[in-house]
Amino acid sequence: MKPSVRPEVSKGNQAVSGEWPLWEVFVRSKAGLDHKHCGSLHAPDAKAAIQLARDVYTRRQEGTSIWVVKSDQITASDPGDKDMYFDPMADKVYRHPTFYELPESVNHM
Amino acid sequence: MYTQAMDTAPKEERSSLEDAALQQRFDARIDAGDFIEAKDWMPEHYRKTLVRQISQHAHSEIVGMLPEGNWITRAPTLKRKAILLAKVQDEGGHGLYLYAAAETLGTSRDQMIGALHSGKAKYSSIFNYPTLAWADVGVIGWLVDGAAIMNQVPLCRCSYAPYARAMVRVCREESFHQRQGFDALYVMMTQGTPAQRAMVQGAVNRWWWPSLMMFGPPDAESPNSAQSMRWGIKRNSNDELRQKFVDACVDQAKVLGVTLPDPELKWNEQRGHHDFGAIDWAEFWRVVGGDGPCNRERLAARVGAWEEGAWVREAAMAHERKRALKEKAA
Numbered sequence: 001m002k003p004s005v006r007p008e009v010s011k012g013n014q015a016v017s018g019e020w021p022l023w024e025v026f027v028r029s030k031a032g033l034d035h036k037h038c039g040s041l042h043a044p045d046a047k048a049a050i051q052l053a054r055d056v057y058t059r060r061q062e063g064t065s066i067w068v069v070k071s072d073q074i075t076a077s078d079p080g081d082k083d084m085y086f087d088p089m090a091d092k093v094y095r096h097p098t099f100y101e102l103p104e105s106v107n108h109m
Numbered sequence: 110m111y112t113q114a115m116d117t118a119p120k121e122e123r124s125s126l127e128d129a130a131l132q133q134r135f136d137a138r139i140d141a142g143d144f145i146e147a148k149d150w151m152p153e154h155y156r157k158t159l160v161r162q163i164s165q166h167a168h169s170e171i172v173g174m175l176p177e178g179n180w181i182t183r184a185p186t187l188k189r190k191a192i193l194l195a196k197v198q199d200e201g202g203h204g205l206y207l208y209a210a211a212e213t214l215g216t217s218r219d220q221m222i223g224a225l226h227s228g229k230a231k232y233s234s235i236f237n238y239p240t241l242a243w244a245d246v247g248v249i250g251w252l253v254d255g256a257a258i259m260n261q262v263p264l265c266r267c268s269y270a271p272y273a274r275a276m277v278r279v280c281r282e283e284s285f286h287q288r289q290g291f292d293a294l295y296v297m298m299t300q301g302t303p304a305q306r307a308m309v310q311g312a313v314n315r316w317w318w319p320s321l322m323m324f325g326p327p328d329a330e331s332p333n334s335a336q337s338m339r340w341g342i343k344r345n346s347n348d349e350l351r352q353k354f355v356d357a358c359v360d361q362a363k364v365l366g367v368t369l370p371d372p373e374l375k376w377n378e379q380r381g382h383h384d385f386g387a388i389d390w391a392e393f394w395r396v397v398g399g400d401g402p403c404n405r406e407r408l409a410a411r412v413g414a415w416e417e418g419a420w421v422r423e424a425a426m427a428h429e430r431k432r433a434l435k436e437k438a439a
Contacts, residue, residue, distance in 0.1 A: 019219050020422065022212070039275075040209045042218060044425035045432065056205050059198065060282070079148045 237401030250290015
């Protein structure tokens with residue numbers, strides 16, 4: 001199956017309507033943590049997207065850093081492939097440390 | 110943030126045989142309490158219902174900026190002005206979260222705004238009432254945002270995940286709105302002059318009944334509610350939430366020292382709830398239908414802002430096209 005563009009939004013008719021393009025916003029909530037997807041917004045360019053993201057998504061100090069990326073630049077896995085992609089890991093319990101029962105004296109390993 | 114249950118949904122379309130299996134899987138996921146994501150298969154009626162509800166919710170946030178915005182330049186102190194600015198900015202933000210959630214269903218921002226401006230899409234009827242006095246700003250926080258919170262908290266568990274995520278964000282910010290309103294009223298009631306207390310009571314008298322209407326028509330006249338409940342788009346019935354709101358407000362009104370304008374409002378020991386008087390549904394439908402005190406003014410303000418901003422939107426895009434060309438040439 002072909003990868004679907006952006007997990008959430010189909011491309012719509014931006015080109016036709018002259019709408020500002022859609023951007024995905026990722027915010028690092030504090031130093032040391034990952035940037036996390038928090039939503040999307042329309043903006044004419046990257047600089048404006050960052051500024052608007054500041055106003056829309058961090059009005060209460062929710063972030064220390066923002067990434068924006070144009071929504072149509074994201075390639076996502078197809079939800080229809082979910083089972084095929086992710087189920088094979090369901091029976092591989094030996095990938096987890098808890099699978100191994102060690103003698104009590106070394107079990108903190 | 111403001112929703113209103115309108116229940117003006119079209120009748121369910123018949124699924125083709127081909128869709129029956131998909132439909133069955135969808136139903137099973139809903140029954141299991143699973144979240145539905147944007148790219149998952151969903152019945153067309155589910156999608157349409159969500160687009161209508163989420164966009165109406167977004168429109169309500171944006172139009173909801175107008176009644177309170179009316180008082181920003183006239184707020185009594187710098188503190189109250191800063192608070193009101195922050196609140197109105199939040200409403201704008203909430204509108205943007207919600208438009209983005211609705212866009213995941215395949216509708217464009219321009220389509221939604223077009224529907225609002227043409228009068229095809231509705232917004233919460235509460236915003237078609239005027240804010241005549243400063244106390245109205247406090248009462249909107251206390252009662253209108255209070256009613257909105259009752260409506261919205263269950264939506265954080267809505268089966269459609271992008272909507273639920275937006276609502277989590279909204280609800281986190283909404284509590285400030287209600288508390289600042291109560292605080293503004295409380296200061297006037299406990300430290301104010303008799304005229305200020307009368308102003309608060311007057312505002313309560315004007316906003317009480319429209320606030321009760323925010324929960325939508327009575328359950329008996331809300332035929333599509335059952336479907337929305339089945340889908341996990343709606344979690345509580347209109348009347349159930351309205352009762353919860355009335356019960357909560359009675360005690361809060363006592364603390365404030367105001368009277369709720371309903372002579373039939375009294376505790377019913379048997380039900381364990383407050384009984385309250387009949388709501389004027391004719392007024393509700395009149396306002397929804399476009400004939401409230403401020404419908405024309407509100408819509409004209411939105412259309413005006415959109416049209417006057419057109420050159421800015423176009424200029425920003427032209428600037429970006431120019432920059433991109435320069436970058437390519439370099």
